[in-house]
Amino acid sequence: MTARTWLGGLVCAAATFLVAACGGGGGGSGSATPAATPAVSYAAKLNVTSAEVGVGRTVTISAVAVDNSGNDVTSSTSFAWTSVDTAVASVAGSTATIGSAVITGVNPGTTTVQVVATVKAADNSTVQLPAQSATITVVPASATTYSLSVPNTSLSMTDGQSLPVKVSLVDNNGNDVSANGSGWAWSSSGTAVQVTPNQNSATLKASNSSTTAAATANVSVSVTAPDGRLLGGVIFVTVQKNGTATYRVVTTQNGDPVNALQVLSTYPARFSARVLRNDDQDVTADFDGTWTYVPTSSTLSASEAAGTHDVTVSTSLAKGAGPVQGTLTVTAISTKLAAKPTASLNVVENPEWALMPDVQQPLTLTMLGIPIPVTVGLKHFGDDQASTACTGWTWVPAGPITLSPGVGDNQKIVSPMAAGDFTITVSCTNVADGKPVTVKLVGTVK
DSSP: OOOOOOOTTOOOSOTTSOOBOOOOOOOOTTSOOOOOOOOOOEEEEESEEEEEEEBTOEEEEEEEEEETTSOBOGGGEEEEEEESOTTTEEEEEOSSSTTEEEEEEOSSEEEEEEEEEEEEOTTSOEEEOOOEEEEEEEEOTTSOOEEEEOSOSEEEEOTTOEEEEEOEEEETTOOBOGGGOEEEEEEESSTTEEEEEETTEEEEEEOOOOSSOOEEEEEEEEEEOTTSOEEEEEEEEEEOOTTOOOEEEEEEETTEEOSEEEEBTTBOEEEEEEEEETTSOBOGGGOOSOOEEEESSTTEEEEEOTTSOEEEEEEOOOTTOOOEEEEEEEEOOOSSOSOOOEEEEEEEESOSEEEEESSOSSEEEOTTSOOEEEEEEEEETTEEOOGGGEEEEEEEEESSEEEEEESEEEEEEEEEOSSEEEEEEEEEEETTTOOEEEEEEEEEEO
């Protein structure tokens, strides 16, 4: 490690940063002292402070490294992961996604997972940052577990910008159960970011009048899961010096924001990725390089439709195997801009239980077309189950369509009534565990 001069009492970043590697200048005797190079400091953060996982199952957590100008330096950082008690949970850094680690439950109990980040600076020196840690609770394999899906471990904002953010409470089947969480709480560690909360969503308001330096704050979010455990996450926010443009990746599915996906062996998932500037303008066209879609799971793959950033996510996991929980990290690349914004999606392959339609979405109907049958099936690790394995089937349409009976409770005939968008919410109660399962279908009548 190249030696650095540490300046006593110098605060290299915001008070909430974990600070390392502040540089300083010096001068020789009898000669003019050259202007000091601005000090560079770094911080590392985990996207969660607490999580849970079942025995024999996995959960993925992520770390990010950022300098005090708000530049993401994760790609030039190495991460060393350890579990304090490997008899409870093991941890392994992902070889595919830098900064991510897969935690596997071994035995019921609680342990701490730590990561030490070492940044390689521009002058090839290395800077080791203080350890970051998260509390991991391991529960029996049969228990339902919950985790927070935080799509952006770090965000870059500009002075005066208001930015909506959303995290999701996801169970081990990949279902978004945010509405079932209680006591959602948000906070900011500094005046650079004000938080206006609304359950699992919040509006962040950035403040930084400086034209020379960035400001920072940690935005924390917590919720009590249905099993009574408190889960916590962190978004690391840099408010750039005044006048600097910032960018973020947003992911949507059928027009709605999404940060959690379910993927089955016979049923891929689809989403769209776009880049928004701090003025909310869509600047995806400026990111004209080759985007990357990197999964932490070796059985997960993603591919773009030609000329778009509409992405199909598939799994090679065999039917009957699963679930496998991981993440898919999207990075937007530009040949014109240095920024490389990212976003992550929580992905569950072959969830234990899931409802899936027999048609890909969005559904498209025409006014002159004939009605179409739509069947929704219950899947167990990707295997088809009889419709009687779910009871109390309900179909709730919204929009210019009508539904009529099909063959069995899990099928309806969808008829167009007028042009416009529609949704169909299908629910039933899984006989095996007594829990409700739901799927939302979307479509358009043209």
